[in-house]
Structure formats: structure tokens, C-alpha cells
Amino acid sequence: MSKQTPNDRVLYLVMDGDFARKRGVASSNRNHFAIFGRRYTEVFEQVYIMCRVHDVEDERTLPVGGQGVDVIALPPVHGWRDLMRHGPDIVKAFCNIPRDAVVLLRVPGIYPILAWLMLAMRRQPYGVEAMADADAQFTPGAYQKRFRGFYRMVWTRMMKLQCRHAAASSYVTTNALQSQFPPRAGRPSFSYTTLDLPEQSLVRRSRPPASFQKPEIILINVAMMQKHLKGQDLIIRAVARLAQSGVRLKLWLVGDGDTRGEFERLAAELGVSDNVKFLGRVQAGAEVFALLDQADIFVLPSRQEGLPRVVIEAMARSLPCFASALPGNRELLDREFLVALDDEADWVLKLHDAIGKPEFLARASQANLAAARRFTVGRIQPIRNRFYETLSSFSLR
Template sequence: MSKTSSKGRVLYLVMDGDFARRQGVPSSNRNHFAIFGSRYTQVFDQVHIMCRVHDVEDERTLPVGGRGVDVIALPPVHGWRGLLRYGPHIVKAFLDIPRDAVVLLRVPGIYPILAWLILALRRQPYGVEAMADADAQFTPGAYQRRFRSFYRLAWTRMMKLQCRHAAASSYVTMNALQSQFPPGAGRPSFSYTTLDLPEQALVRRPRSRSSFEKPELILVNVAMMQKHLKGQDLIIRAVARLVQSGLRTKLWLVGDGDTRGEFERLAAELGVAEHVEFLGRVQAGAEVFALLDQADIFVLPSRQEGLPRVVIEAMARALPCFASALPGNHELLDAPFLVRVNDEEDWVLKLRDALRRADFLAQASQANLAAARRFTVGRIQPIRNRFYETLSACSA
């Protein structure tokens, strides 16, 4: 039997990410309290974040919980075997969500799907934060396991239903995800980035032409290394071809995950291990900004995105940016900086041209810095608050 919530406005946030622990406490380097959980406390008195928590200590992370925010740890499983094993525990966790609580699903993801099925069965209102394209998650190259076509069809269909039947919805894009996963007719919908970008994160001036006139330019990528969604394999292959053609460049890969070893082996096999540096997981904020400031060009060869936070961060540091031509990236970058999805050859052509044109890169630096200003948290948080207020009213 489900419970009722305590006094005050209570939010249950269901997401499909992965948290580690720091001194036993759920923690993260990208979604810790200061830049994630605290945003919801501007409207809600208590926030319960339901997410995978791994029993792995990571001193590089920061606590997810804080004042008014705690974590309900879900089993750290991926795949059907783990879900079947821990099924009763998972179902009970979602059944224990009070009927009078506000529920927000960050989609796509398997845990938001399971929570949604239970909410639908008991006809409980919910909201969605649409973060990425469920269809692109299972395209060739992004997902290389069995049953890809089935998962692609099922995930896409369920995300469409989740968005259509949500009492209120928000999207990280202005139009891209809305066109694929539209909200229900007449239902309130909002648009905002999930990034918390402080005004002081924007550099004071763009990069000069002379800053790109040096013997060796550094490309940087910041992304998780789970499966092949972020396309690190593509950019490693492209850099190998650039180096083999005589261009002097280096690639910094920031991030970690299950496929890091595979990418390290790929760089070695292609003979570019000394040109590709794996920097591991880096704390969001100042540490990431410091690396971006030392690099020359940001690259994001993803096979799936919503509106990538890290591109906005790179723009705020006045970096020229190249990214896959996914729908959300069209809202950030102009055509010359968009690369065909899953196309190694196009990456080689675009980067080869850019590395030889300091004036082109300087112009991109100026344009990106100007564009990043519209994503500062001072402009975004009021929109988020209106969404949270609307969802709370719809759930009453």
C-alpha cells in the first residue's frame, strides 16, 4: 500500500543515472547537490532522488543530497538479468511513492519507464523532463548488442507515451525533442537546459586569431564512456587519420566508464597513443573549465544527445565547437560546425579544414561566447521554477 507524504510539497525525482559513494554517502561529479538537487528546493520542501547507487567509493565526487534533498538508492543494475533479480525491490520502491507526492521522471531510461508503468496503473499524475532522444540511443554504432531494433522501437514508443500523457513536461531543447516526443494537446510544456551555468563561468573575452596560430592544437572531449553513445571511437579514428596526414594535433578525452579500456586499446592499435590522452573523470565546474581553457577546440561526436550541457560549457569558455548534427545540436551550432552523425570521414574533413584556419576558429570563439550568455542560471532557473510550480499544481 502506498503512503501519503508528510507536510509540505514533496517531489520524487526518478532518473536513470549512476551515483557512486563518498564516505558511504551517494555522490556524483556531475549531479551533486550544489548544481543539481538544490534547484528543486526552490519550489519543493523535500526532494527524494531515486537513482542507481553503486557501492564504489569515489573521493573525486561530491554528495548528491543536501538540505531538503536525499537519495533513495536503487539497485545499480543494467540489463534484464539484473532487473529480474532485483525486480521485487525495484517495484516496491516505486509503489512506496506517496499518492499525493509530485513525481518527475527524467526520460529516457529504464527506471523512469518502470516508475511510469506503476504510476499509470494507479492513475497518478506525473511530469517529465525530456533529456535525450530515446530513438538515437539504439541506432547502429551507439548500441552494439543484441535486440537493438526491439529496444529502439520499445524505448521510442514508451518515451512518446510518457511525454504525451504527462501532466506537465519540460524539454532541454527548444524544438528538437518536442517534434519527436510531443506533449499532450493543451498540456503545459516548458523548455530549459539542465545545466547550471553561473554568470562568472563565462570568460571575459573571446580567443584571438593568434591563439590558434601555433604548431599543435589540442582537441578536447568531455563525456562519459558508457557503451558507444558519445562516439569517442569516432574521434580517435579521425585524429589518427589527421596525424597520419601530417597535421600536428592532440586529443584529450575527459571522462571514464566501462568502454575506456576499449578506447585506449583502439588508440594504441591505430598508433596514436601518444596523441590521445585519457584524463579520467574530472569534477564538474572549475576543474572542467580549467581543462577547456587549456584546449583549443571542443569536439562532441555523440550518437545521442538532447541539448548537450558540455557544449554550452565549452561555448562559455569561448571554445570553437564541433558536434554531431543531431537535432539538439542544431539549436547551438551553425552548419559549418555540425558533422554528420556516425561519419568518421566528415569529422576528418571538417577538422582538417578548421585546423588550418585560425581566422575561422577565432570567429567561432566570438560567436560561441555571445551565444552562451542566454543559458546562464539566472535566466534559466525562473523557467524551471515555473515548470515545478505548474507540475505541483497539476499533481494536487
């Protein structure tokens, strides 16, 4: 960090992102500099991202750092054993954050929790970007390992405290996360999506009814495959039941992760390996949009979300969207496109009904494209900048 740069213009961003490396440099197929770091450098001269970086080389990724953005790699902790092993090094890294620096925690997550404990002990102001529902991460369907109840209690309690004691806060939702993890009364709070959606990413026209009158409908889901948070198992089972009833359809699953093998085995066991296509990791932006343009309906059977960016991206490509009836999804979609949480039968019912109604899907396409205009970066970035300016002012007090 340059000595000439005042600490109110230096940001330490603590997050739980899983980054790989490309030729030794921290990299990602989602949160690379072009779509992530620049949002902060509009206000801050220097940004240090403190996050999990794996010692895995991945040529498909792009660098996270860039002009004014550097990564402080933290050991890749997953579970208590890793935490016990690497805990001292992680705490040391957080102790090295200057006391007068601006600190922003993207919650929930283990690294933001550890950083928050350090900041609380030395009474250092910080801000939060509330990204998701900590409680929902550990519901029975989403997390199926031991100590689920304990993790759920700790994660939820920590996020409540982080939001309550933040000097300033932002939420990806308008009301949903705020109601469960409220900021302290009287402290500045903002609402904006973390998606960077350029105006040119929106298609010019919605889809006509004729585009849905085809022999085979393509469903698409874009999500990580970590644990069961995103519900890929649920939609695979629903597709199997739809196929058995004679509906001709394909399911494209975009993404990768630890549970991909489990989902592939599930598709084979249900006899729908030919119906379910695993596309693996796809670069955010143009590559994802190209797949969305080829599909007919976007599906998000998640068991946990904040305000899902992938739904907004699908809306921007004029796709009809169905998603779990989570609070954040209710801020994006009308009730008829919301599916009961963790309810395979409701997915079968709603998709079966929609596939036979081209006019209904065309109206959804038109409505979604119009709604997506609210989330373009030109409209969102000024709100972010006000939050960052507000947060930086606390380092001067």
C-alpha cells in the same frame, strides 16, 4: 518526510543516474547537490531522488544529497538479468511513493519506465523532463549488443507515451525532442537546459586569431564512456587520419566508463597513443573549465544527445565547437560546425579545414561566447521554477 510538509511541496524525482558512494553516502562527480539538487529546492521543500546507486566507494565524488535533498538508492540494474533479480525491490520502492506526491520522471531510462508503469496503473499525475533521444540510444553505431532493435522499439515507444500522458512536460531542446516525443495538445510544456551555468563561468573575452596559430592544436572531448553513445571511437579514428596526413594535434578525452579500455586499445592499434590522452573523471565545474581553457577546439562526435550541456560549457569558455549534426546540436551551432552523423571522413575534412583558419576559429570563439549567455542559470532557473510550480499544482487536483 516531515508530516508538516504538504505533499505538493515534496518531489519524488526518478532518474537513471549512475551514482557511487563516498563514505556510505550517495555521491557523484557530476550531479552533486551544489549543481543539481538546489534547482528543485527553490520550489519544493523536500526532494527525494530515486536513482541507481552502486556500492562503490569513490573519494573523488561529492554528496548528491543536501539541505532538503535525500537519495532513495535503487539497485544498480544493467540488463535483463539484473532487472529480473532486482525488479521486485524496485517496484516496491515505487509503490511507496505517496499517491498525492509530485512525481517527476527524467526520461529516457529504465527506472522512469518502471515508475511510469506504476503511476499509470494507479492513475497518478506526473511530469517529465525529456533529456535525450530514446531512439538514438540504440542506433547501430551507438549500441552494438544483442536485442538492439527490440530495445530501440521499447525505449522509443515508452518515451512517446511518457511525454504524451504527462500532466506537464519540459524539454532540454526548443523543438528537436518535442517533434519526436510531443506532449499532449493543450498541456503545459516548457523548454530549458538542465545545465546550471553561473554567470561567472563565462570568460570575459573571446579568443583572438593568434591563439590558434600554434605548432600543435589541442582537441578536447568531455563525455562518459558508456557503450558508443558519445562517439569517442569515431574521433580517435579521425585524429589518427589527421596525424597521418601531417596535422600536429592532440586529443584530450575527459571521462570514464565501461568502454574506456576499448578506446585505449583502439588508439594503440591506430598508432596514436601519444596523440590521445585519457584524462579520466574530472570534477564538474572549475576542474573541467581549467581543461577547456587549455584546449583549442571542443569536439562532440555523439551518436545521441538532447541539448548537450558540455557544448554550452565549452561555448562559455569561448571554445570553437564541432559536433554531430543531431537535432539538439543544430539548436546550438551553425551548419558549418556540424559534422555528418557517424561520419569519420567528415570529421577529418572539417577539422583539417578549420585548423588552418585562425580567423575562422576566432569568429567561432566570439559567436559561441555570446550565445552561451542565453543559458546562464539566472535566465534558466525562472523557467524551471514555473514548470515546477505548474507540476506541483497537479498534486492538489
